[in-house]
Amino acid sequence: MSRSSRRGSRKVAAVALAVSAGLFLASCADSGADGGSGDAPESGSALTIGPVNASTNEGDPVKGGTLTFSGYSAVTSLDPSKTQIAGSVAGSELGAIYDTLLRYDPTSQKFVPKLANSMSPSSDFKTWTLKLRDGVKFSDGTQVDSAAVSSSLARYVTNKGPQSSLYASKVASVDTPDASTVVFNLVDPWTGIESLLATGPGMIVAPSAQQGDQFTPIGAGAFTLEKFAPNEELILDAREDYFAGAPNVDKLRMISIVGSQATSESLKSGGADAAYMRSLPNVIDLIDSGYPGYVDIPSLSYLSLLNTAPGRPGADVRVRQALALATDPVALDNRLNEGKGLPGQVIFQDSSRWHNDEAPIGVDPAKAKQLLDEAKADGYDGKITYLTMQENSAQAMALALQSMANAVGFDFQIEYVNSVADVVKRLYVDRDFDMSTGSANLPEADPFERLYSNLKTGGRNNATSFSDAQMDTLLDELGVATSDDAKKEVLAKIQARATEVVPWQILGNTPWLGVWAKNVHGVQQSIDGIMFFDEAWKTN
Known part of the structure; x- marks a missing residue:
């Protein structure tokens, strides 16, 4: 392989890893779509951010045993500089090895x-x-x-x-x-x-970890590496010399079970002791079954991405507006999720502390048709292709979007690919798509970083090639805002501008659940769904 080919391979791998958490492809993993119109007054979901089924008397910690955690996706690298760190990818697993300098306490915010x-x-x-x-x-x-x-x-x-x-x-x-x-x-x-x-960046790697091209996972966390079989399992041993005291459990076994239903069944049968869940039906079922955990509802967690690059349909703001006005996320939620989702067209729903009162674009098929007709009069042929996974829930979502778009005059086609990797490559490497499933997953702790990387002209994760001078100015203002009130003021302006220029088609939010068995205690939450197990223990 040539040197330039190796560089290209590394670029593809790095982009795929970076995208896998911060911009995860929501429809490729869940059994339902979480759309919505406006502020979701018709949502059937009663989920809110915070702990569920919390125990009031956990008792004294018990020493010993192995705790098995099923992550949302398999760990592929143990180097925190080689993968996006989040609860959905590698965050809890690598956090056990390296710890972080700081932890986000969602209770105190x-x-x-x-x-x-x-x-x-x-x-x-x-x-x-x-x-x-x-x-x-x-x-x-x-x-x-x-x-x-x-x-x-x-x-x-x-x-x-x-x-x-x-x-x-x-x-x-x-x-x-x-x-x-x-x-x-x-x-x-x-x-x-x-x-x-x-x-x-806060996962500090020991100076001895990198020896030439050889990397060894040496950190200051509560656990050390025993075995790593990529895409299979990660076995970690407790450190007796951990600064906060030896962990209660002897070992952590970190796995990734394919499919939310299979993960849920493993938790119920005792095959897993804790898990990171995203599928709404399984999240609701586990909560209703009394399993303790923590619900997080990241903003902008269910989107349709619209390529705004020159020559693409989405380069015309009227086309973007028409698609948004033609799509009723509440109807999508009723059709695909029995009305139990979190539909909405705003960046921050009322479950978020960053919520504001700026109005969404709304649903108006007549106006959508008018805008589309104007674009067609200027030469647009009405064709747009939607890229998604060859998977049941993704297909159902694509067909629902197709019916609404075609009803106002679009020629909405669907292109299916076989894997998440295929979608990621088309979006973030080749930039070869008109419209696709997507997500931005803005953490409650700090929405700036992902808004910036998604919307800023030339941003690292700006797969849609979106560029707007006014939005760039607002993002810069958000970056230097230092109080919550100041941030909320700018975020309201960002919402207003997004309603005008439609950088994405917002369909709603997808809740996440960090969940554990009823005999597991002491799990700590951090930013973006990351869990720490250095104080966790199991009872019989």
Whole structure:
């Protein structure tokens, strides 16, 4: 293989990994579509963000045993600079090996120290000072000091980790005045650095981990590697010398069971002790069956992506508007999900703390037809092709979208491919599509990063080639907003602009459930569905 071919292969792999979590293809994994019109007043779902079936008396921790966790997708790399870190992909698994500097506490809606002892900003939010805990060591026995943190972050940027471009654009320099202090000097005021240090960049890799081309997963987390069979299982051993004390369980077995129904059945039969679930019917069933867990509802988690590149139908804003106005997400939800989903056309539904009162585009087939007719009068032939998976729920969704689009005059065609990898390559590598299933999955903790990467002109994950000078300005304003009120004000403007220019077709939200068996206790939640098991235990 030529050197240029190797570079191309690495690019495809890196993009596929980055997309797999932050922009996961919702319809390729779930048994129903979660669409909606407006603010979803007709939604049949009673789900809200927060814990479910929480135990009031967990008792004293029990030592020993193996805890089996079924992730949403199989782990393919143990290097946090080579994969997007999220609950849906590698986040809980790699978090067990490396920990993170910070953890997002969804109850307090604040970032709290984990490997770090504290993290504090200057009054202008342009300088952040991180203090490390005393006595924290990597699994090779070396100290987690400021030099190791700085080196790991530099390695993440050099390796072009999924969040590296944002980090590099925001962080001007890093100082290490002493062994326990890391100072981040920022280009502009920014609060989002806390979010990054709770995800991939905050998983600190030991200096000894990289020896030439050989990488060994050496971190400061509560577990160490025993066995890694890619796409099969990951076996981790508890560390007796973990800084917070030896974990309660002896081992973690991390697997990925194909299909939400099979995962649910494994949890009920005892084959799995904890899992990350996304399929709405299974989520509701497990909650109704009394299983404890945590429900998260990321915003923009069910979309149709519209390619706005020149020469594509979506390059004409009238075509994008017509598709949105022709599509009734509540009707889709009733048809495909028995009305139990979370339909909506707004970026932030009322379950989100970032919700605002800006109106959605609405559903208006007559106006859709008018806009489409105008585009046709200017030469558009009405044809558009929708790319999706050859899978039952994806097919049902595609056919429902087709019927609504064709009803106003589109010639809506469907192209099926065999795998998620095929869709990912077409969207994020080849950029060869008109319209496709998609997701942005904005975390409640900090929606900025994924909005920025999806909408900013030239953004890393801007698969639709969307470009709008006014939106770019708003995204820059959001990046420097430092209070929740200031962020909400800008997010309302972003919603208003999105209603005008329709960067995507919003269909609703898809809830996630971090769930565990009734005899499992002590699981901790973090950002984006990541779970930590260093305090978890099992009773008989």
